[in-house]
Amino acid sequence: MSLRDKIRAGELVVGTFVKTPAPHVIEILGHAGLDFAVPDQEHAPLDLGAMDQLALASRAAGLPLVARCWGQSAARISPLMDLGCAGVMVPHVMDGATAKSVVEAVKFAPRKRGLSPSPRAGNYGTMTAPAYIAASDAQSVVMVQIEDVEALAHLDEIAATPDVDVLFVGPADLSQSLGCGFPSAELDAAIMQVVGAAKGAGIAAGLFVGDEAQIKGWQDKGVSVFVCGSDQGLLLKGARRIMAALRD
Known part of the structure; x- marks a missing residue:
């Protein structure tokens, strides 16, 4: 089962x-x-060359990559898909028109994304164009980030955009935009607005959490897609645990 299939089935990922x-x-x-x-x-300092190496490793490890790209333009998004990423997470999506343009940069069906089966995503030209198009459109994941107070007024139109898979909350930026604490009751209420819009559209809600202990509570509230910390955070946490144990 592909990552997109798991997300669409409502599985915890x-x-x-x-x-x-x-x-x-x-x-x-x-x-x-x-x-x-x-x-x-x-x-982070991840240019296209670095992304190429990460995407190559992802295939070897069987770990899908959903790249958080620099911006919302097709010029930023489509090359990541050509490298073999499973999808993209796009920051600061504030309305349905932007969500639609993101989908057009990821999917071939709207006939806006440039087509070549020659990159890694097309197995270096060993797939026919129709087979490549079908596989890419069926499996590619579109996560749009809700990080701005302006987006809260457009949640339903964003969620209703065909082929958007996840409304993903960036809580740090959203709290900054709201002018509230992180965490805070006001931020939690805004997150629940996003969860409600996703549920109403039959798609998934996603959330960044800093610690795995936060996942169960938010899962119970309807979130099914989580990004937990970072590679740097995991390394830091592990090193601190060693030193704390020694000092104790």
Whole structure:
């Protein structure tokens, strides 16, 4: 079952952000059994060359990559799909028109994305164009991030955009936009607005959490897609645990 199939079925899926431009990290996370990983171009030094290596490692490890891209344009999104990423997470999507343009950069069906089976995603030209189009459109994941107070007024139209799979809350940016604490009751209420819109459209709600202990509570509230921490955070947590044990 593909990552998209799991998401569409409402299964709990858990990934982590990757901020280190090293393919070994992807291999290790794959061995750890995560459902997916999110290379973070928005907040880490991951250029297209680094993304190429991470995508290569993802295939070797069987770990789908949903790349958080630099921006919302097709020029930023489509090359990531050509590399073999399973999908994209796009920051600061505020309305249905933007969500539609994101889908057009990921999917071939709208006939806007440039077509070539020659990259890794098309198995270097060994797939026919029709087979490549069908497989890519069936399996590619579109996560749009809800991070701005302006987006809250457009949740229904964003969620109703065909082929959007996940409304994914970026709680840090959303709290900043709302002018409230992180965490806070006001932020939680906004997150529940997003969950409600996703549920109403029959798609998944996603959320970043800093610790795995937060997952169960939000899962009970209707969130099924989680990004938990990052590779850097996991490394830091493990090192701190060793030193704390020694000092005790």
